[in-house]
Amino acid sequence: MRKIIVFVAILLAAFYLFPKDKKAFTIETLYRIKNVGNLSISPDGNKLAFVVTEYFLKEGKSNSDIYLLNLKTGELVRLTNNEKADYSPFWSEDGKYLYFISTRKDGPQLWKIDLRGGEPQKVTSFYTGVSMPKMGKDGRIFFVSSIFPECGADNKCNKHLSEKLEKGPVQAHLAISLLFRHWDHYRDFRYKHIFLLDRHGKVHQLTKGKKDFPPFSLDGHRGYDISPDGKYMVYEAKLVSNPESSTNFDLYIMDLQNGKFSCITCENKAWDGHPEFSPDGRYIAYIMQKVPGYESDRFRLAIYDIKTGKKRVLTEKYDNWVDDFFWAPDSRTIYFKTEERAHFPVYKVDINTGRLEKVIDAKAIREFEVTPDGKRILMTRTSVKEPVEIWSYNFKSKPTRLTFFNKKIEDEVDIRPAEEHWVKGAAGAKIHLFIIKPHNFVKGKKYPLILNVHGGPQQMWADSFRGDWQIYPGAGYIVAFANPHGSPGYGQKFVEAISKDWGGKVMKDIMRVTDYLASLPYVDSDHMGAMGWSWGGYAMMWLEGHPTRFKALAAMMGVYNLRAMYSSTEELWFPEWDIGGTPWENPRAYKKFSPSNYVKNFKTPCLVITGERDYRVPYTQSIQFFTDLQKMGVPSMLIIFKNDGHWPNYVKSMPVYYNAHLEWFHKYLGGAPAPYSTEKLIRNIQFEEEKK
Numbered sequence: 001m002r003k004i005i006v007f008v009a010i011l012l013a014a015f016y017l018f019p020k021d022k023k024a025f026t027i028e029t030l031y032r033i034k035n036v037g038n039l040s041i042s043p044d045g046n047k048l049a050f051v052v053t054e055y056f057l058k059e060g061k062s063n064s065d066i067y068l069l070n071l072k073t074g075e076l077v078r079l080t081n082n083e084k085a086d087y088s089p090f091w092s093e094d095g096k097y098l099y100f101i102s103t104r105k106d107g108p109q110l111w112k113i114d115l116r117g118g119e120p121q122k123v124t125s126f127y128t129g130v131s132m133p134k135m136g137k138d139g140r141i142f143f144v145s146s147i148f149p150e151c152g153a154d155n156k157c158n159k160h161l162s163e164k165l166e167k168g169p170v171q172a173h174l175a176i177s178l179l180f181r182h183w184d185h186y187r188d189f190r191y192k193h194i195f196l197l198d199r200h201g202k203v204h205q206l207t208k209g210k211k212d213f214p215p216f217s218l219d220g221h222r223g224y225d226i227s228p229d230g231k232y233m234v235y236e237a238k239l240v241s242n243p244e245s246s247t248n249f250d251l252y253i254m255d256l257q258n259g260k261f262s263c264i265t266c267e268n269k270a271w272d273g274h275p276e277f278s279p280d281g282r283y284i285a286y287i288m289q290k291v292p293g294y295e296s297d298r299f300r301l302a303i304y305d306i307k308t309g310k311k312r313v314l315t316e317k318y319d320n321w322v323d324d325f326f327w328a329p330d331s332r333t334i335y336f337k338t339e340e341r342a343h344f345p346v347y348k349v350d351i352n353t354g355r356l357e358k359v360i361d362a363k364a365i366r367e368f369e370v371t372p373d374g375k376r377i378l379m380t381r382t383s384v385k386e387p388v389e390i391w392s393y394n395f396k397s398k399p400t401r402l403t404f405f406n407k408k409i410e411d412e413v414d415i416r417p418a419e420e421h422w423v424k425g426a427a428g429a430k431i432h433l434f435i436i437k438p439h440n441f442v443k444g445k446k447y448p449l450i451l452n453v454h455g456g457p458q459q460m461w462a463d464s465f466r467g468d469w470q471i472y473p474g475a476g477y478i479v480a481f482a483n484p485h486g487s488p489g490y491g492q493k494f495v496e497a498i499s500k501d502w503g504g505k506v507m508k509d510i511m512r513v514t515d516y517l518a519s520l521p522y523v524d525s526d527h528m529g530a531m532g533w534s535w536g537g538y539a540m541m542w543l544e545g546h547p548t549r550f551k552a553l554a555a556m557m558g559v560y561n562l563r564a565m566y567s568s569t570e571e572l573w574f575p576e577w578d579i580g581g582t583p584w585e586n587p588r589a590y591k592k593f594s595p596s597n598y599v600k601n602f603k604t605p606c607l608v609i610t611g612e613r614d615y616r617v618p619y620t621q622s623i624q625f626f627t628d629l630q631k632m633g634v635p636s637m638l639i640i641f642k643n644d645g646h647w648p649n650y651v652k653s654m655p656v657y658y659n660a661h662l663e664w665f666h667k668y669l670g671g672a673p674a675p676y677s678t679e680k681l682i683r684n685i686q687f688e689e690e691k692k
Contacts, residue, residue: 022414024439025474027658027675029413030467031057031651033387034405037367037380040089040098045372046071049079049089049098050390052405060652066100068115069390069402071371071378076403079113080120086111090135099123099141101130110141110197126195126203127155127162132222137230141197142206144223146190149210153195153203165189178244182216182570184613184645192216194224194235196256206233206254213237214273215249219323221274227281231256234264234275234284244572247295249273251286251304264304265311270297274324278331282306283351285334287322288313293573296458296499298492301325301336303351314349318356319491324367329374337365339489342420342432342463346377360393364464378402382465384418384436386410414439416473418463423516425484426505429494433482433513434461437522438473448527448669449478449517451550453510455534455557457486457498457578471658475672477665480517484509500580502535502593503542510539514549525549527669531661533557534617534646538595541625544606544634545598552668554607554661557617557646560625562594563587568618599628605635607664609657611644637664639682656681 023029038051048071053064064085068077080086084104091098092112102111102120110123110130123141124130132144151157165188173186180187192212196204207213214223214236224235233254240246249271254261265272270289277284284304291297299321302313314334315322323344325336335348345361346368360377366388368379375394382388387406391399409415418434425431438447450472454461461481472479483489485505486498498506518525529552532540537558544553559565563583566575576582583590591597606629610622619640629636639660641653648654659681663674680686 025413025470027471027655031055032409036388036390038087039367039369041369042091043095051087055651062651127158134226136226139199143195144192146192148189149191153205179570181615183616225276227277229281236273247271247293247573251275278327279329280331294577296495321488326370328370329372335370339460341489362399364462383463384469385415387465423513425512426508431482431484431509431513436469436473436479438476446524447478448671449523451530452481453532453536453539455536457535458495460487460489475662477671482513499578518549529665529669541595544604545595545601552605556609557614559617560621561596562590570615602629602632602634605668607637609639611641613645616646
């Protein structure tokens with residue numbers, strides 16, 4: 001009997017560990033997966049509002065709607081169901097109304113819905129739109145909008161100037177100073193400002209002038225906060241004469257009764273941002289750096305005591321970045337998310353003693369909130385093999401999953417897990433490596449491999465769900481991704497090691513990882529490829545001019561000509577720090593590490609992808625690279641997404657991105673064929689032929 005039980009147990013284990021009956025992960029699978037986020041807990045802690053985004057691949061569309069989860073009963077209700085996007089939910093003070101932003105009419109505008117019943121009602125008709133909303137005291141609502149400074153909150157004026165600019169006979173951009181464009185948009189005379197919507201529906205402008213309040217933030221933080229008593233506002237500003245070369249954000253406090261403001265961080269010439277008042281209103285917590293001009297200096301958690309005017313750094317002894325934080329209800333504890341060895345765990349710190357304690361490590365926590373009673377954390381989390389869902393953690397037992405929007409796909413499709421390896425890299429460092437084996441992996445068989453190099457370069461590949469990690473294994477490839485020198489999560493010295501050394505230690509790391517991968521018994525070392533985005537694209541362009549084991553490369557949004565990059569990008573503080581000064585101050589560095597200086601060595605077939613509205617790494621960098629590949633007779637293909645910036649549109653352009661990779665790597669590495677013709681997709685005729 002015991003032998004039978006053991007045999008049955010082995011069969012069950014084999015069934016769950018090796019799901020041969022599940023389908024391979026495809027591009028279509030990725031766009032069936034729903035994204036869950038934008039958490040907002042009700043004032044009484046009994047309900048959770050959040051956003052679910054679904055995608056429609058063939059139509060090239062996506063849509064976001066708001067759901068409501070009863071945390072006591074588990075009842076799940078879909079609050080909105082509109083063909084336009086609904087997002088950024090937040091609660092009225094009494095919890096009877098849920099406010100949100102919607103694009104359903106004149107959008108994005110503020111809407112609200114009565115949770116006791118009824119249809120959504122439009123709250124604002126602000127011509128330039130509403131973003132970053134925040135509920136204040138007594139029903140006042142704050143928001144951010146980009147306006148013409150001379151118009152202020154005047155809708156007619158903003159509409160008139162917008163129409164003149166966008167539809168007039170002259171179509172041009174004008175600049176008299178730098179940072180006239182950023183990431184994917186031109187300034188075009190507009191500036192961000194903070195507004196107040198009072199209880200009577202009147203809009204008041206709180207910040208003024210030809211500066212952004214708050215400035216652009218890549219991570220999407222609100223950039224301001226309102227004190228619990230409603231008397232004060234703290235906000236970010238970048239009031240420097242050289243914004244293109246400075247990382248110096250500062251925090252200002254404004255008295256909302258008289259409009260007077262003062263700076264609380266101006267003695268620090270580095271970055272200060274993401275302010276949040278404590279629940280009792282005494283403190284402002286924020287994130288700060290210490291090294292001016294260095295955007296990848298360690299992000300530290302600090303507090304400002306409003307009563308005494310004193311500031312303290314709470315995480316100086318913690319050697320990794322603080323990404324996000326949340327005050328506990330007692331105003332004495334702050335929970336913060338950090339980057340640590342490919343995970344995003346949550347820590348807590350006592351603001352009086354400075355004591356740090358890890359609270360939960362659930363691989364990749366994306367966002368989190370603490371309930372009003374302080375008894376549990378609600379979060380969205382993911383891992384390589386798990387799409388994002390909402391989970392609950394009560395500080396005692398293991399996290400509990402609350403939503404199952406993607407369970408059907410998890411049951412039907414083989415979503416591959418990752419194995420962790422450590423490889424000896426440059427300078428004796430241990431390099432963290434992840435390997436994902438292909439669908440229906442068979443021991444003893446060799447498979448083609450794709451190594452994915454991350455961008456940043458100060459960025460960390462995390463143990464989190466991502467299309468790259470599933471589509472390529474679904475097509476028969478081993479996928480590998482590593483965190484070489486420059487990656488956060490392994491101490492700040494490891495991060496700093498890449499600056500002014502782009503072709504040094506990090507490239508040795510990449511090649512030692514490649515050698516390690518080639519030695520594995522299941523890797524076909526004659527059919528290995530590599531791909532990378534942004535700085536990862538630079539790495540591909542660098543490898544193109546240097547000896548490698550790779551049979552094919554794919555470079556996306558890459559930096560190619562460092563001298564040209566400097567004078568065409570917008571955030572000049574980045575090359576000035578990471579390369580080392582300006583090209584005329586340090587020409588040797590710009591020449592030494594520029595892939596454009598190694599054209600004579602080009603020989604590896606390379607796919608090149610870029611976006612015409614990419615102002616961070618201008619698309620001309622990829623055009624220059626493609627031109628040189630062609631002149632050297634290297635097989636190559638160039639794709640330029642006309643309407644995209646540094647990140648192609650997720651549902652319109654990224655399917656083409658994935659398909660092009662599959663097509664390219666199939667040609668040179670031998671994986672499964674791409675499902676479509678990339679040429680026909682770009683000509684917009686592939687789906688029409690399928691319908692026929």
